[in-house]
Amino acid sequence: MTGSPLDLAGIGIGPFNLSLAAQADAVGDLDARFFEREPAFDWHPGMMLPGVSLQTSFLKDLVTATNPTSPWSFMAYLVAQKRFYEFLNADFAEVPRREFARYLAWVAARLPSLRFGTAVREVTFAQDSFVLACDGPRAGGPVRARNLALGVGLRPAVPDFAAKLPEPQWFHASKAAFALDRTAGRRVAVVGGGQSGAEVVLDLLGRGRDAPARVDWISRRPNFLPLDATPFTNEVFTPHYVERFRDLPEPRRRAIVARQKLAGDGISAETLRALYRRLYALRHLEPEGPAVGLLPHRDVRDADATGGVPRLVMRNGFDGGIEVLRTEVVILATGYRYALPDCLAPIRHRLALDADGRPQPSADFAIRWDGPDHCRIFALNAGLTSHGIAEPQLSLMAWRSAVIVNALAGRPCFDLAQGPSPVAWSGPPERAWRVDASCAEE
Numbered sequence: 001m002t003g004s005p006l007d008l009a010g011i012g013i014g015p016f017n018l019s020l021a022a023q024a025d026a027v028g029d030l031d032a033r034f035f036e037r038e039p040a041f042d043w044h045p046g047m048m049l050p051g052v053s054l055q056t057s058f059l060k061d062l063v064t065a066t067n068p069t070s071p072w073s074f075m076a077y078l079v080a081q082k083r084f085y086e087f088l089n090a091d092f093a094e095v096p097r098r099e100f101a102r103y104l105a106w107v108a109a110r111l112p113s114l115r116f117g118t119a120v121r122e123v124t125f126a127q128d129s130f131v132l133a134c135d136g137p138r139a140g141g142p143v144r145a146r147n148l149a150l151g152v153g154l155r156p157a158v159p160d161f162a163a164k165l166p167e168p169q170w171f172h173a174s175k176a177a178f179a180l181d182r183t184a185g186r187r188v189a190v191v192g193g194g195q196s197g198a199e200v201v202l203d204l205l206g207r208g209r210d211a212p213a214r215v216d217w218i219s220r221r222p223n224f225l226p227l228d229a230t231p232f233t234n235e236v237f238t239p240h241y242v243e244r245f246r247d248l249p250e251p252r253r254r255a256i257v258a259r260q261k262l263a264g265d266g267i268s269a270e271t272l273r274a275l276y277r278r279l280y281a282l283r284h285l286e287p288e289g290p291a292v293g294l295l296p297h298r299d300v301r302d303a304d305a306t307g308g309v310p311r312l313v314m315r316n317g318f319d320g321g322i323e324v325l326r327t328e329v330v331i332l333a334t335g336y337r338y339a340l341p342d343c344l345a346p347i348r349h350r351l352a353l354d355a356d357g358r359p360q361p362s363a364d365f366a367i368r369w370d371g372p373d374h375c376r377i378f379a380l381n382a383g384l385t386s387h388g389i390a391e392p393q394l395s396l397m398a399w400r401s402a403v404i405v406n407a408l409a410g411r412p413c414f415d416l417a418q419g420p421s422p423v424a425w426s427g428p429p430e431r432a433w434r435v436d437a438s439c440a441e442e
Contacts (some may be wrong), residue, residue, distance in 0.1 A: 227262060364407040
């Protein structure tokens with residue numbers, strides 16, 4: 001362990017730390033390095049089903065919102081791939097997720113600060129710096145850094161009832177692309193009424209001769225509900241909203257996040273239309289296709305596999321009844337949960353965590369801990385209740401990365417000033433905005 005410590009060490013290279021690396025690349029005097037155990041960048045490979053689309057504008061890429069001239073923008077990727085005009089002419093209502101994944105991988109293959117195939121085994125703190133013990137062919141000795149960025153992503157959320165089923169009889173939707181082939185000719189239950197559940201169901205119903213015999217789609221929601229992507233709802237995915245949201249007391253922030261579920265986890269209108277049209281074809285034009293059960297307002301309370309056949313016990317929230325569904329394969333489209341990376345175990349007791357075990361990010365995304373103020377731990381995708389519904393989404397990752405880079409550099413490397421918001425989230429009701437005539441003429 002020699003030389004000066006890094007300004008920043010990033011743990012994990014998903015889209016969020018990749019964005020931070022891309023933004024930091026624009027600051028010449030910032031020494032940052034990012035570590036990932038996987039040999040190369042791969043974004044949710046298990047969910048790259050045919051035809052899936054991004055729910056966020058491609059302009060909300062790694063850098064554009066705060067650094068539009070960066071060489072790491074989605075536009076720069078299209079130009080480098082010689083398909084800028086073809087992409088425009090395709091006029092995608094929603095960008096194919098595979099295209100965006102290839103953009104992310106293109107950036108990841110070119111940024112010099114990334115170290116793939118290097119797992120951070122343990123993080124300790126000594127002599128005013130974090131010490132990272134790494135494994136892998138490129139690991140070398142321990143790495144010292146004055147600051148950390150946690151970007152390991154979320155873990156699949158597996159409900160308790162799944163523990164009562166043998167693992168071959170269930171899998172999480174994060175593995176769908178690798179596991180759906182084993183559903184051919186079988187009875188399948190998909191649990192979860194968000195975008196992932198909808199994509200899995202749509203894929204299963206379009207498999208032709210390899211389709212399941214029956215697909216039952218179960219959701220706790222009262223119906224299969226659309227993503228709220230209307231203009232005023234999208235105002236919550238702006239820095240203005242985050243700044244006002246942070247001023248609220250924690251109980252109010254939690255209540256607001258709960259009410260905004262469909263702003264970030266509804267089903268896209270395009271997917272809903274495709275599903276309904278597929279169901280129409282199966283009901284009226286293709287009677288030889290799989291049978292389908294649409295089961296909204298059901299909460300799976302229990303499961304068993306007596307006799308080798310899984311049974312799901314559900315409460316019907318519509319009529320209050322208890323129902324039992326027999327199936328053969330259970331696919332859990334039950335989302336993801338936040339967890340601190342295991343490598344932080346030696347310093348976990350020094351972190352301030354909330355009742356859910358989440359760290360508590362400040363305005364600049366540095367979390368509270370009992371170490372020196374100039375040695376910070378930045379947490380990406382940990383601030384759902386501190387920064388709002390946009391925190392797990394791609395929408396504000398470029399802005400968040402710029403905030404962190406400014407904090408690291410101790411100066412405004414990126415101009416983060418915002419024009420007036422069209423929505424007055426808080427403050428005197430008579431406060432209004434208007435367009436300055438001189439600016440409008442420009």
